[in-house]
Amino acid sequence: MSVVSWPEEYGGRDASLLEWLVFEEEYYAAAAPVRVGQNGLFLLAPTLFAHGTAEQRDRLLPPMARADQVWAQAWSEPEAGSDLAAIRSSAARTDGGWLLSGTKTWSTRAAFADKAFGLFRSDPGAGRHRGLTYLMFDLRADGVTVRPIRQLGGETGFAARSLSQVCGADVVAGGPAADSAAARAFEAGVLAAAAQLLGTGRALLDAGVRHARQRTQFGQPIGAFQAVKHHLADVAIGLEFARPLLDAAALALAAGAATAPRDVSAAKVACADSAYRAARAALQVHGAIGYTQEHDLHLWLTKVRALAGAWGSQAWHRARVMAAIAAGGELACD
Ligand SMILES: Cc1cc2nc3c(=O)[nH]c(=O)nc-3n(C[C@H](O)[C@H](O)[C@H](O)COP(=O)(O)OP(=O)(O)OC[C@H]3O[C@@H](n4cnc5c(N)ncnc54)[C@H](O)[C@@H]3O)c2cc1C
Known part of the structure; x- marks a missing residue:
């Protein structure tokens, strides 16, 4: 599915x-x-x-x-976080394939995943944003050491991998194709998060409206009080205004438009802002029951924060829109 x-x-x-x-x-x-x-x-x-x-x-x-093979992504390195072009892990071509060396970290699900894909420096002389190759490798291959890392909640959500002369890696793309493959996948990931935020926001609004109709205080449904109506109306307007941005960004990305990065960022900002407003309003309207696990509200509430920060923070996406506007609409990827 x-x-x-x-x-x-x-x-x-x-x-x-x-x-x-x-x-x-x-x-x-x-x-x-x-x-x-x-x-x-x-x-x-x-x-x-x-x-x-x-x-x-x-x-x-x-x-x-079928999820018989679970994949982890291997972009981040100890010295290459926000500055992904600082990647040092290397890929050297051999007779039978590639030899990988270096350290990758913060890989979600890598503690139990079977395989990983990521960017490796294959031409050290080519400049920071060039000379990268997009490769796949087996997390159980000789030379791969996986160190599980516990996240805040206590579960081992992350892992770091040391790669010491790992053989037989499989290349997906190299040179400019690797850059564009990673960039296209990133934009699609941002858009997916925006759509997921919109769906989560909608569900929170529906839950808030349902509760406001059912819950009675002072002899009438709380939805009859204007302050409650205003909260929910603001949420509905925010979500309604975010949707055209999401649709327009999807069309721009599908068409390969030069404005796609700007449009994708604008969609993410609008969807995340409106979903966050929906989460706050839903929690407010539900009162104490909204803070419990007995009520389903938490199924959506807990997703909004995580999704809003995923695939680039709100500040980063706002800055990307600003940079595109300053540059006259388009945004160079490097
Ligand atoms: C939940 C989660 C899941 C992740 N999953 C994966 C995964 O599966 N695979 C993977 O490869 N990586 C993964 N990552 C890592 C993620 O890609 C990095 O956290 C991200 O690139 C930032 O790098 P960093 O953590 O080293 O932070 P840093 O780059 O050290 O940044 C620290 C802080 O400084 C700020 N900062 C940095 N540069 C600037 C600047 N120029 N101007 C202003 N502020 C700046 C950042 O915004 C941030 O607030 C995951 C991270 C998280 C939180």
């Missing part, structure tokens, strides 16, 4: 970018669980469709769709 955007021959529904975003919105509105395979499904698979070989797709996509 999660592979709706894949071609039918790989079990998908051939959904367009816009249709996939509708699916993501509804998935989150239904408070469906986080998908263990989402790194592979949403980041690696589109890159394989654009830049992989038929052999790679036939070999890797079916077990990915």
Whole structure:
């Protein structure tokens, strides 16, 4: 079900970018669980469709769709966080493939994942933003050491990997194709988060309206009080105004428009702001029951904060919109 955007021959529904975003919105509105395979499904698979070989797709996509093979993403390094162009992990070509060395960290699900994909420096002389190759490797290969890292909640959500002369890595793209594959996957990921925020915000608004109709205080439903109505009306307006930005960004990205990065950032800001307003209003309208696990509200409330900060903070996306406006609409990727 999660592979709706894949071609039918790989079990998908051939959904367009816009249709996939509708699916993501509804998935989150239904408070469906986080998908263990989402790194592979949403980041690696589109890159394989654009830049992989038929052999790679036939070999890797079916077990990915069934979650028989779980993928982790390996972008971040100890010295390369926000400054991703500071990547030092290297890939050297050999007779049979590639040799990987270096350290990757903060990889979600890598503590138990089977495989990983990420960017490696394959041409050290090519400059910070160039000379990168997009490679896949086996997390159980000789030379890979996985160190699980506990997150705030106590679970081992992250892992760091040391790669010491790891053999046989599989290349997805190199040179400018690697840059564009990573950039396209990033923009699609931002848009998916925006759609998920919109769906979550909608569900929170619905829950708030439902509760305001049912809960009676001072002899009438609390929704009859104007202060409560205003809160919920503001939420409805915010969500309604965010949707056209999401749709326009999806169309721009699908068309490969030069303004797509600006539009994607504007959509993320609008969807995150309106979903956050929905979360605050829903919690306010529910009163004490909203703070409990007995009520379903927490299923959506807890997602908003995480999604709003995912795929770039609100400040980062606002800055990207500002930079694009200052540059006359378009935004250079490097
Ligand atoms: C929940 C979660 C899941 C993650 N999953 C993965 C994953 O699966 N794979 C993976 O590779 N990585 C993953 N990451 C890592 C993520 O990509 C990095 O955290 C991110 O790139 C930031 O890098 P950093 O943590 O090193 O922070 P830093 O880059 O050290 O930044 C620290 C602070 O400084 C700010 N800052 C940095 N530069 C500037 C600047 N120029 N101007 C203003 N402020 C600046 C940042 O905004 C931030 O607030 C995950 C992170 C989180 C939180």
